[in-house]
Structures are given as C-alpha cells and as structure tokens.
Amino acid sequence: MTTEAISKPFPARSVLATLAPKVAIVLLIAALFAVPRFVESTYALHMMILIFINIIVGSSWNILGGYTGQYSVGHSAYFGVGAYTVMMLLQFRQIAPWWGIWAGSLAALMVAVIIGSICFRLRGPYFVLASIAVAEIFRVTALNLKNVTNGAEGILVTEIPPLVIGGRVITDWFSKVPFYYVGLVFALLIVGVTWSVKKSKLGYYFQAIREDQDAAHSLGINLTFYKNVALGISAVFTALAGGLYGTYVGFIDPSTVLPLDLSVQIVMICIIGGIGTISGPVIGALVLVPLSEVLRSNMLTEWLIKAGVVNAESPIGLFMKEHLSQAHMLIYGVLVVIVILYMPRGILGFVSRFTTRRAGA
Amino acid sequence: MAILEIRHVSKFFGGLAANSDVSFDVPEGRIMGLIGPNGAGKTTLFNCMTGYYPPSRGEVIFDGRRMNGLKPDRVCKLGMARTWQKVRPLTNLPVLDNVMVGALCRTSSIRRARAMAHEQLRVVRLDHKASLLAGALPIGERKRLEVARVLATQPKLLLFDEVMGGLNPAESEEIIQLILEIRRTGVTQVVIEHDMKSIMRLSDRIVVLSSGEKLAEGSPREIVENPEVIEAYLGAEQ
Numbered sequence: 001m002t003t004e005a006i007s008k009p010f011p012a013r014s015v016l017a018t019l020a021p022k023v024a025i026v027l028l029i030a031a032l033f034a035v036p037r038f039v040e041s042t043y044a045l046h047m048m049i050l051i052f053i054n055i056i057v058g059s060s061w062n063i064l065g066g067y068t069g070q071y072s073v074g075h076s077a078y079f080g081v082g083a084y085t086v087m088m089l090l091q092f093r094q095i096a097p098w099w100g101i102w103a104g105s106l107a108a109l110m111v112a113v114i115i116g117s118i119c120f121r122l123r124g125p126y127f128v129l130a131s132i133a134v135a136e137i138f139r140v141t142a143l144n145l146k147n148v149t150n151g152a153e154g155i156l157v158t159e160i161p162p163l164v165i166g167g168r169v170i171t172d173w174f175s176k177v178p179f180y181y182v183g184l185v186f187a188l189l190i191v192g193v194t195w196s197v198k199k200s201k202l203g204y205y206f207q208a209i210r211e212d213q214d215a216a217h218s219l220g221i222n223l224t225f226y227k228n229v230a231l232g233i234s235a236v237f238t239a240l241a242g243g244l245y246g247t248y249v250g251f252i253d254p255s256t257v258l259p260l261d262l263s264v265q266i267v268m269i270c271i272i273g274g275i276g277t278i279s280g281p282v283i284g285a286l287v288l289v290p291l292s293e294v295l296r297s298n299m300l301t302e303w304l305i306k307a308g309v310v311n312a313e314s315p316i317g318l319f320m321k322e323h324l325s326q327a328h329m330l331i332y333g334v335l336v337v338i339v340i341l342y343m344p345r346g347i348l349g350f351v352s353r354f355t356t357r358r359a360g361a
Numbered sequence: 362m363a364i365l366e367i368r369h370v371s372k373f374f375g376g377l378a379a380n381s382d383v384s385f386d387v388p389e390g391r392i393m394g395l396i397g398p399n400g401a402g403k404t405t406l407f408n409c410m411t412g413y414y415p416p417s418r419g420e421v422i423f424d425g426r427r428m429n430g431l432k433p434d435r436v437c438k439l440g441m442a443r444t445w446q447k448v449r450p451l452t453n454l455p456v457l458d459n460v461m462v463g464a465l466c467r468t469s470s471i472r473r474a475r476a477m478a479h480e481q482l483r484v485v486r487l488d489h490k491a492s493l494l495a496g497a498l499p500i501g502e503r504k505r506l507e508v509a510r511v512l513a514t515q516p517k518l519l520l521f522d523e524v525m526g527g528l529n530p531a532e533s534e535e536i537i538q539l540i541l542e543i544r545r546t547g548v549t550q551v552v553i554e555h556d557m558k559s560i561m562r563l564s565d566r567i568v569v570l571s572s573g574e575k576l577a578e579g580s581p582r583e584i585v586e587n588p589e590v591i592e593a594y595l596g597a598e599q
Contacts, residue, residue: 199471200471201465201469201471201474204458204461204462204465204471204474205462205465207451207453207454207458208451208454208462211450211451211452211453211454212449212450212451212452214413214433214445214449215445215449215450215451216451216462217432217433217434218411218433218434218437218442218443218445219434219437219442219462219463219466219510219511219514220434220437220438220463220465220466220514221434221462221466222432222434223434
C-alpha cells in the first residue's frame with residue numbers, strides 16, 4: 001500500500017467544511033487587529049490587554065502542564081524574572097523594553113534550564129511542591145535584594161524612550177494601543193506555537209510523558225530533555241508576558257509579579273478553560289479576566305440592584321455595596337470550585353460533551 | 362551468535378537478592394523463554410537489562426555493547442525494547458498515536474511515523490481501531506497495542522513480560538501467532554510467561570529462575586524432564 005493511502009484513512013470532507021474554520025480564524029484575527037481603530041474606550045482596550053496577557057501565560061503553562069503533565073505551580077517565577085529584567089533594564093540602564101523583553105525571556109530560559117534539571121528529578125506532587133518553593137525563593141529574593149530590585153518599594157517606570165517603526169515615531173505610552181498590538185501578536189504567537197508543537201514530534205513526546213512516564217522512557221524518550229524543552233518554551237513566553245505586563249502597568253513589585261496567587265491564577269486559566277487543548281487557555285482567559293473584573297469592581301451588586309433583585313436601601317443591599325468587592329476572592333474561589341466539580345475537563349470539555357453527544361445521535 | 366549476554370548479574374534490594382549471579386546467552390533470531398515461580402526475579406532481570414535498575418553486580422552485554430548504566434531511552438534507541446507486565450497504554454491518546462510515539466524513536470517525520478504506525482497496527486490486526494482512544498480498548502487489544510508500539514521502535518531484541526497474562530485462550534493464541542510471526546522477521550525475543558503450554562510451544566531455549574537464581578537452562582524438552590524444575594514448580598515429592 002502507498003503512503004498516500006495510509007495517510008488518508010478517512011473519507012475526504014467537503015472543501016467547504018475544511019475551509020470554513022480557516023476562513024473564520026483569518027477573519028477573527030483581522031477583526032482583532034482592527035479593534036483599536038474602532039474602539040475608543042480605554043477600559044475596553046485595557047480589558048483586552050489583560051485578556052491577551054492571560055492567554056499568553058495560560059497557553060505557556062498549558063505546554064508544560066497541559067501537554068507534558070508537569071503541574072508547575074510556580075510559573076510566577078518566570079513571569080517575575082521577565083518583568084524584573086525588563087523593568088530593571090529600563091529604569092536603571094535606560095534600555096528600551098522592546099530590547100529588554102528579549103533579555104527577560106533569555107533570563108527566564110536560563111532559569112528554567114537550571115530549575116528544570118533539578119526539579120524534574122521529582123514526580124507528581126513532589127514536583128508541584130518544588131515548583132512552589134522555587135517561585136517563593138524568587139519572591140523573597142526580590143523582596144530582600146533591595147539594592148538591585150528596590151525590594152518592596154518596587155520599580156516605577158518614569159520614562160519610556162520613543163520607538164521608531166517605519167518612519168513613525170511612537171511616544172504616547174499612555175495610550176493603550178501599542179500594548180494592545182504587542183499583546184495580540186504575542187498571544188497569537190503562543191497559540192501558533194502550541195498548535196505547531198502539538199502537530200510535531202515534540203507534541204507526541206510531551207503527551208506520552210504526561211500519560212505514562214515509564215512507558216515513554218521505555219519507548220526511547222529522554223524524559224529530562226523533553227521536560228526541559230517543554231519548560232523552556234513555557235518559561236520564555238511567560239517571561240514575555242511578564243515584560244509586557246511590567247511595561248504596560250509601569251510599576252512592579254514582588255507582590256504583583258511574583259506572588260503565589262499569580263501562579264495559581266495561571267493554572268486556573270487552563271483548568272477552567274480546558275487543560276491540554278489549544279483553545280482551552282484562550283477560553284479560560286476570556287472567562288476569568290472579565291469575571292474577576294466584575295467581582296472586583298462590584299459590578300455584580302450594581303446589576304442586582306438595577307435588576308430590582310436587591311433593594312439598594314435594604315440592609316442586604318447596603319451590606320453588598322459595602323463588602324462584596326472585598327469578598328471577590330472568596331466568590332471567585334467558590335466559582336472555581338464549582339467549575340472543577342461539575343466540569344472536570346474545563347469549559348471546553350463540558351461544551352464538547354454536548355456537541356459530540358448530539359453528533360452521535 | 363549471542364545478541365544478548367547476561368553475565369553474573371545480581372540485583373540486591375537491601376539484603377534481599379532479587380537476582381543472584383544469573384548468567385545466560387540469548388542466540389540471535391531465537392525465542393528464549395524465561396520462566397519461574399512468582400518472585401523468582403524475572404521482571405527484575407528485565408528491569409536490569411533495560412536500564413530501569415542498574416545491576417548491583419555483573420554485566421549485560423547487548424549486541425557487543427555493555428549496557429550497564431544506560432538509561433531506558435538509550436537502551437531502546439540501541440534496539441532492545443520491552444513490554445510491561447501490567448500494560449501501560451497512553452490512555453488519553455488514540456491507538457494510532459500510541460504506536461506513532463514508538464515509531465518516532467526512529468524518525469522525526471510525523472508523516473513517516475504515521476505510515477510506520479499503520480503498518481505495525483496491521484501486523485497486530487488493530488488497524489481498524491486506529492482512531493479510538495487507547496483507554497477504550499479491552500485488555501486483549503491493549504496487549505496487542507503494546508506489541509505494535511514496541512515493534513514500531515524497530516528493535517533487534519524484544520523483551521515480553523507476560524504478554525499473555527490475563528488473556529483468554531483465543532486471545533493468547535493470537536499473541537502466540539504474533540510472536541511466531543515476529544520470529545520470522547529475524548527479531549530475537551525473550552518471553553516471560555506463566556502458561557507452560559505456551560512457553561513450551563514458543564521457546565527455542567528456556568531459562569528457569571527460582572528465588573533469584575538460575576535453576577536450569579535447556580531446550581523445552583530438557584526443561585520439562587528436569588527434576589529440579591519439577592520440584593520448584595510442584596514441590597518436592599514426599
């Protein structure tokens with residue numbers, strides 16, 4: 001039998017059916033690039049930038065956690081290394097962030113190789129604990145190495161130099177638009193990288209390691225090497241997101257770019273969206289960012305009052321106005337528990353269960 | 362010519378000798394049966410051969426090369442591959458991808474690996490289930506999947522750790538035919554098995570382990586007539 005016959009075991013689908021998703025993706029990307037031309041609201045752009053950053057960190061984690069099965073709960077380390085490298089170069093050495101960000105991802109890659117070769121000796125829960133410990137080491141170091149990192153005071157960027165692209169000079173760094181585009185490009189890049197990893201030898205090897213390490217080892221897979229490759233890819237993109245975040249917000253300190261919360265948040269994006277899938281982290285970011293924003297700004301209470309469910313003057317209404325925004329982490333946590341209990345494979349898994357059932361009927 | 366030489370291999374876990382001073386040669390292209398009561402050290406010996414444990418003493422020589430201290434992935438690349446007593450399918454991956462992972466040991470091209478995987482799936486007659494998840498297969502087919510996956514790594518020497526364990530007679534017969542087919546392609550095989558009838562039919566030579574030591578070695582006929590082997594299996598006559 002010829003190779004052609006082997007590689008096409010299924011009947012060819014109609015041209016329309018194979019082309020339609022590709023066209024939809026191209027249109028979606030074009031629309032995303034056009035958004036800043038039509039959307040004036042800085043708040044909307046701000047939300048989009050946050051979503052992009054979350055997509056980048058979620059997808060990066062997904063390569064290591066979702067595909068390779070190594071649950072790192074210490075990804076804030078790479079985010080922080082990226083953010084601190086960019087910010088320190090910018091503020092103390094006047095090196096522009098579009099150069100600093102590459103230095104940041106290179107630094108994260110080196111950190112990843114060192115951490116990986118130590119921590120990948122451990123398996124399962126022991127690896128998880130080690131990853132948390134490593135991230136804490138970075139946080140405590142940043143906090144106490146005052147003459148290098150400014151410690152708890154953090155680093156505030158006072159000036160970003162002008163950027164010249166094709167004759168245009170960008171100086172307005174208070175505008176959200178440049179950050180929107182950078183976020184979009186990085187987000188598309190990591191989704192593209194995930195896609196091509198999944199289709200390549202790496203993807204097969206990563207998933208084999210996730211499914212059964214000993215079996216993978218016996219099939220000629222060098223466990224330490226491939227785990228380190230997964231961590232390396234993951235760390236580089238997480239650091240890019242960290243650098244972007246630092247430059248965008250203009251201020252970082254150990255409690256914003258290196259806390260354990262951040263590591264957990266990164267894992268949550270994937271768990272909520274759907275672990276080990278390309279679109280899972282995208283869906284996770286699209287759900288989690290608006291959700292935490294709604295809870296933090298107490299929009300929930302406003303909506304309930306507007307809808308007439310709660311009387312603004314009643315004790316319950318007053319209580320909610322006063323305290324609900326402070327309880328946003330609590331509500332967030334409860335929602336996460338509900339999702340994990342009832343959608344163990346994330347939103348994507350939950351939805352696909354219905355669509356496949358219908359297709360089967 | 363011996364493709365595999367086990368030379369005075371011992372393996373201690375604390376004070377317990379799981380293998381002690383085991384030596385034998387496996388001639389190229391043949392099927393070597395490895396039998397012995399539970400706890401005789403058969404699987405430990407496989408683990409010592411494939412790099413999961415370093416032998417405490419002695420040497421494993423494969424294809425003229427000393428294997429001590431090599432990691433399992435290197436052992437596989439050099440052409441010695443094993444299956445597992447308790448099957449280890451990559452449960453959440455399709456059957457085809459399971460075999461492709463094996464094939465990717467020899468190629469980096471996904472296209473070629475897919476073609477090689479289909480070929481091996483046809484050998485074990487699982488090609489019609491290529492797109493199912495491996496976790497959805499019943500035990501008999503999981504065992505055949507494991508054979509296909511290990512064949513896809515293109516081994517010179519195959520180690521089968523109870524591939525017939527837990528199978529019904531019809532399923533066992535399929536595996537026996539498969540092992541005989543593999544023999545015809547010139548691949549050397551070492552087979553651990555509990556079912557005496559099967560092992561007698563398959564093996565060119567048999568090594569008997571008992572309490573970690575080599576008790577006997579010979580042709581299947583010599584082994585069944587060996588009084589020491591009978592004693593180890595059935596107990597001494599009163």
